[in-house]
């Protein structure tokens with residue numbers, strides 16, 4: 243351990259949830275208690291659905307108890323089956339949702355800059371069994387939505403976006419949920435915007451809105467009719483009330499993260515072997531939820547794993563998102579698309595990537611110190 247730099251006295255984790263004040267929560271709980279309505283389409287749910295539809299600039303939105311169930315329902319609502327082309331560089335939920343729908347995930351390699359599915363490689367993976375593309379806007383960087391749609395249209399495929407990381411992201415002033423057939427958002431506590439646990443599906447189709455509402459409530463149409471095998475995906479009133487409060491926090495939290503991101507850029511830009519968060523064109527509005535770097539062992543002189551391990555000695559707990567790749571999980575590695583060497587870019591990115599501490603309560607000085615520690619590791 244370097245003698246010059248002292249470690250942090252308390253652990254610095256990769257993120258910290260944004261907490262509303264207890265007074266705001268108490269006031270909203272009192273509203274719920276007065277209404278005597280805890281779940282199943284209550285007033286908080288109705289208001290949050292409306293408020294989020296406007297905030298996210300999307301035509302339709304269905305709230306859920308979490309993003310994973312929302313994505314499962316998205317696949318059901320589009321009646322997906324067979325094979326779906328997806329990315330190995332994502333959270334476990336993405337391919338698991340396909341498996342729970344009896345669909346085989348087909349892993350496609352990723353783009354070396356954006357770390358999203360490589361739109362150029364999708365076409366070569368399409369077979370008669372392919373029914374859809376499930377792409378992920380990894381770390382909130384938008385996928386190449388135009389190219390993906392072009393391939394999908396050519397082959398009559400559906401496009402579903404796992405937009406778990408992309409709350410509030412826009413392209414040309416259009417909400418990210420306007421692309422593809424359906425997008426899923428996660429409102430998990432660790433996200434920029436949260437409802438403790440929660441999620442949503444966003445799309446452009448009034449019929450889908452109705453079908454998804456049925457699917458998330460056991461397929462119950464009315465007291466006499468159950469019309470499809472649905473599930474319990476309902477968001478409750480307490481989640482929705484917290485979500486309404488958190489809408490008042492999201493812009494400020496985003497601004498704080500923009501400022502911290504600039505410090506990471508300044509401190510780490512130009513360090514040999516360190517690649518910063520991918521830059522996007524000006525017409526893209528990012529949410530700055532994450533700050534992710536890549537470490538090239540040869541050029542930096544230390545591996546990502548060295549940095550990850552030695553950070554801990556300074557009380558810094560970065561995370562290896564996303565390592566291992568989904569294609570390396572024991573439940574998927576037997577797939578032919580997951581065979582070693584099939585996904586060379588994803589394999590390299592998976593070895594190099596490191597998610598750095600990023601949350602509004604982090605001080606500018608903390609970020610400078612984290613960068614100083616990282617630079618002190620240079621061999």
Ligand SMILES: Cc1ncc(COP(=O)(O)O)c(C=O)c1O
Nearest residue numbers: 308309310333335406428429430
């Ligand atoms: C890319 C991605 N997809 C899906 C999910 C699952 O969302 P949830 O935790 O709301 O179920 C997450 C993480 O939470 C994620 O990072």
